[in-house]
Amino acid sequence: MKDLLTKxxxxxxxxxxxxxxxxxxxxxxxxxxxxxxxRVEAAKQGIESGAALRVLVNGAWGFASVGSLDQKILTEAIxxxxxxxxxxxxxxxxxxxxxxxxxxxxxxxxxPKKNPAEISVEDKIKTATSTTQVAMKWxxxxxxxxxxYMDLAGTSYLTTSEGTHIEQDKLYVWSKMTASxxxxxxxxxxxxxxxxxxxxxxxxxxxxxxxxxxLAKRAVIQLGAKAPRGGKxxxxxxxxxxxxxxxxxxxxxxxxxxxxAGGVLANNMNKKIASELxxxxxxxxxxxxxxxxxxxxxxxxxxxxxLIKDGVVKGLMHNRETAQKFNAQPTGNARAEDFHxxxxxxxxxxxxxxxxxxxxxxxxxxxxxxxFKSFRGxxxxxxxxFQVGIQEAYEIxxxxxxxxxxDASISGxxxxxxLKVDAVGKDFELxxxxxxxxxxxxxxxxxxxxxxxxxxxGGSS
Amino acid sequence: xxALNKETILSLAENAVKVALQKGAAEVEAxxxxxxxxNVGIERGQIMKTALIIDRGLGIRVQINKAIGFAYTxxxxxxxxxxxxxxxxLAAAHASKPDKDWKTLPEKKPYAPSxxxxxDSKILELHAEDLVNLSTxxxxxxxxxxxxxxxxEGGAGAGYGxxxxxxxxxxxxxxVGTMVECSLAALAREGNTVTPVCFEFxxxxxxxVDPEWVGKEATRLALxxxxxxxxxxxxxxxxxxxxxxxxxxxxxLINAVKADSVERNQSPxxxxxxxxxxxxxxxxxxxxxxxxxxxxxxxxGEGAPHKKTxxxxxxxxxxFLYDNYTAQKQGKESTGxxxxxxxxxxxxxxxxNFHVLPGTKSAEQLLSEVDDGLMVSYLQGAHSSNPVSxxxxxxxxxxxxxxKGKIENATRGVMLAGNIFxxxxxxxxxxxxxxxxxxxxxxxxxxxxxxxxxx
Numbered sequence: 001m002k003d004l005l006t007k008x009x010x011x012x013x014x015x016x017x018x019x020x021x022x023x024x025x026x027x028x029x030x031x032x033x034x035x036x037x038x039r040v041e042a043a044k045q046g047i048e049s050g051a052a053l054r055v056l057v058n059g060a061w062g063f064a065s066v067g068s069l070d071q072k073i074l075t076e077a078i079x080x081x082x083x084x085x086x087x088x089x090x091x092x093x094x095x096x097x098x099x100x101x102x103x104x105x106x107x108x109x110x111x112p113k114k115n116p117a118e119i120s121v122e123d124k125i126k127t128a129t130s131t132t133q134v135a136m137k138w139x140x141x142x143x144x145x146x147x148x149y150m151d152l153a154g155t156s157y158l159t160t161s162e163g164t165h166i167e168q169d170k171l172y173v174w175s176k177m178t179a180s181x182x183x184x185x186x187x188x189x190x191x192x193x194x195x196x197x198x199x200x201x202x203x204x205x206x207x208x209x210x211x212x213x214x215l216a217k218r219a220v221i222q223l224g225a226k227a228p229r230g231g232k233x234x235x236x237x238x239x240x241x242x243x244x245x246x247x248x249x250x251x252x253x254x255x256x257x258x259x260x261a262g263g264v265l266a267n268n269m270n271k272k273i274a275s276e277l278x279x280x281x282x283x284x285x286x287x288x289x290x291x292x293x294x295x296x297x298x299x300x301x302x303x304x305x306x307l308i309k310d311g312v313v314k315g316l317m318h319n320r321e322t323a324q325k326f327n328a329q330p331t332g333n334a335r336a337e338d339f340h341x342x343x344x345x346x347x348x349x350x351x352x353x354x355x356x357x358x359x360x361x362x363x364x365x366x367x368x369x370x371x372f373k374s375f376r377g378x379x380x381x382x383x384x385x386f387q388v389g390i391q392e393a394y395e396i397x398x399x400x401x402x403x404x405x406x407d408a409s410i411s412g413x414x415x416x417x418x419l420k421v422d423a424v425g426k427d428f429e430l431x432x433x434x435x436x437x438x439x440x441x442x443x444x445x446x447x448x449x450x451x452x453x454x455x456x457x458g459g460s461s
Numbered sequence: 462x463x464a465l466n467k468e469t470i471l472s473l474a475e476n477a478v479k480v481a482l483q484k485g486a487a488e489v490e491a492x493x494x495x496x497x498x499x500n501v502g503i504e505r506g507q508i509m510k511t512a513l514i515i516d517r518g519l520g521i522r523v524q525i526n527k528a529i530g531f532a533y534t535x536x537x538x539x540x541x542x543x544x545x546x547x548x549x550x551l552a553a554a555h556a557s558k559p560d561k562d563w564k565t566l567p568e569k570k571p572y573a574p575s576x577x578x579x580x581d582s583k584i585l586e587l588h589a590e591d592l593v594n595l596s597t598x599x600x601x602x603x604x605x606x607x608x609x610x611x612x613x614e615g616g617a618g619a620g621y622g623x624x625x626x627x628x629x630x631x632x633x634x635x636x637v638g639t640m641v642e643c644s645l646a647a648l649a650r651e652g653n654t655v656t657p658v659c660f661e662f663x664x665x666x667x668x669x670v671d672p673e674w675v676g677k678e679a680t681r682l683a684l685x686x687x688x689x690x691x692x693x694x695x696x697x698x699x700x701x702x703x704x705x706x707x708x709x710x711x712x713x714l715i716n717a718v719k720a721d722s723v724e725r726n727q728s729p730x731x732x733x734x735x736x737x738x739x740x741x742x743x744x745x746x747x748x749x750x751x752x753x754x755x756x757x758x759x760x761x762g763e764g765a766p767h768k769k770t771x772x773x774x775x776x777x778x779x780x781f782l783y784d785n786y787t788a789q790k791q792g793k794e795s796t797g798x799x800x801x802x803x804x805x806x807x808x809x810x811x812x813x814n815f816h817v818l819p820g821t822k823s824a825e826q827l828l829s830e831v832d833d834g835l836m837v838s839y840l841q842g843a844h845s846s847n848p849v850s851x852x853x854x855x856x857x858x859x860x861x862x863x864x865k866g867k868i869e870n871a872t873r874g875v876m877l878a879g880n881i882f883x884x885x886x887x888x889x890x891x892x893x894x895x896x897x898x899x900x901x902x903x904x905x906x907x908x909x910x911x912x913x914x915x916x
Contacts, residue, residue: 036725040528045532048518080513143725385873406847407850407852411874458856
């Protein structure tokens, strides 16, 4: 593979005077199924193979993706990518340059304890069936349960015109479970998502019993929940909500491409923008976490990147292009979902560091507020407006946990909200999820429980 | 890689059906796809990148003893890998569990004539240079108007997609469509103020997009969001544009009209057929045959004919959307709503062109109906709506304050909270300004009495 890919990148540099060329080839295989109330819709297996070729010609990018590893087809494709880059460069005022990196030669192999490829589809279906049974038997008001399962294994080969040759195994195990409940015309919905880069041993900790119970309990609790009041309230956020807040509200703004696009963080380097209790990392090196890997898709080693330290902005997440713009080091955040798409800046495992409060202490002094325990989705805007939709929440009345509330969301301005973080717990939890930015990335996010003195709650009562 | 012609792609699917039957499948369906897209990308105000994506592949669904297996591969020029995929599909069916409700794959049914404006050979001839040109016209129109505007990303793209489906029940079908689009996201800056991102686009099946309009609109929207004033928390009359409706409907209402959601107790529309579920102003047709529609084609993801299905007529719920499996289970006929996300997915129920029939009022006339309200386009968090109950709690940013029939100023970060099924009942006026956006085809809607949480 190395020889083939080297021949292809050589065509770009020698024949088309590309300043840089990279060839990424992949062989991927997936097992997937969707189960609804224990019924398997279809057990699915697939294999894909192809190449992503990227070149820098006259300071503009050209990219081509083909589902083939045939030398003739790859030669055509990289020639086309070079011609297209040249066409795009016609009106370029500021040519693209890349921050230098050390070429790497390495071979990274996955070492799962339980290799999903060696576990039968029957066993995978059995695990999903158990989860379904636990959830559906939990309470007869549970009316539906869907389990999506996927494992992905494969090898990625990266060769660049600068001498990088990396062969890296990919291994992901992922499942999403949802349940709905119905009583007297009230409909509720609950979701769980788990993932790992270790192997099928994911289900040894996230057992069908544990996940099924979490799923069902939440759907049932919501049946008796009331609508939240809209307005500004003090809130306690659970690690699951803190994670998505760190990812959505802050993380995207700290992606250097979005910072350059006019995001509010670009001019705040080394400035204090948050309470001194706030320390954030984006870390690609946590063993087995869903957002971890050894090298990114430009060949830069993954690292633990400090984003905010004690309230002060310390770094952004970079690829080689943005690192050059900011005169910084690439941080290993250039990721491509697969060979159909080009690498772009993506988060890995993004989290808030714990401090010293107990869970109980966080509730102290909150007379009338909310505890947001688990999220349903979140989204951010470059101007710093964030939204996090909540699937499990409770009132806080006189420092005590109160009645459940349903379908709330929180919003505010990220920078204003980070200044209002007034207590941070000593616990820690990292969750697995997926992030969409034109392509999907597997990520982790998390943190401790925290208290925020004021956010806007979107509620209908 | 040259495009695969109709005969090649159809015979690929038909052969896979034959081989799978020989290897012991009781039923087989093969879906083949061939597509090519060329894109030119704008980043930070200039054209910086290009991409060519060629994607093709084959997905095979087999039934053995009422258990379903599926496999896909993108290596279709090699008979051995195709055969390997067939063997995998059969193995997957053996590993899966029988489904007592499974009846058959769809039977061969006549298709409607190909709707107009879904294919344009001029799109096939577009090269990177043409798309650079299109993007340049859009950027020039955007940046000429005002220095405070910063086009952050966007671009232009063109491509085609060919689909072939064959099954062991006699279905053998081919369709090809084209698409061209251009888009621009912009924000405006003045002093320390940065506006939220404002986005505009044009997407068509024929070479009929206006890049200058896209550039100017994105700019106008960003500039109009610079001056903001907070609004108070209360119930307002809201004028929803298609951007907001598309997201809200996709995550709530469309789920509720899928026959499998209804059957699985995940839809408040259960037992509501022929009852009033919306205001009399609302008529919605799921139209897989809409001329020029972005989701138009002659057949669905399993080869069933696309149709026009009335969903809501003058506020009365008329039909749910079916694929073949759910239809057979309930003794009904498929409405042609089986959708595939490419060759690597099995079909599932999805709307085609979800068409909210327009009224007659222009944008100005709609505005003049509002004494004190908001115009809502861009939502954050619609995907976090409750997909079953239809509750939403989202941020509208920017939104525009309407006072005495005129847009007064923008407002930022307001939250809207409510329920889609209540909202449907509170639609007072349906505009005449229809527009296609993804699977939604709709005009603006004026909705009474929506909870807005302001500053």
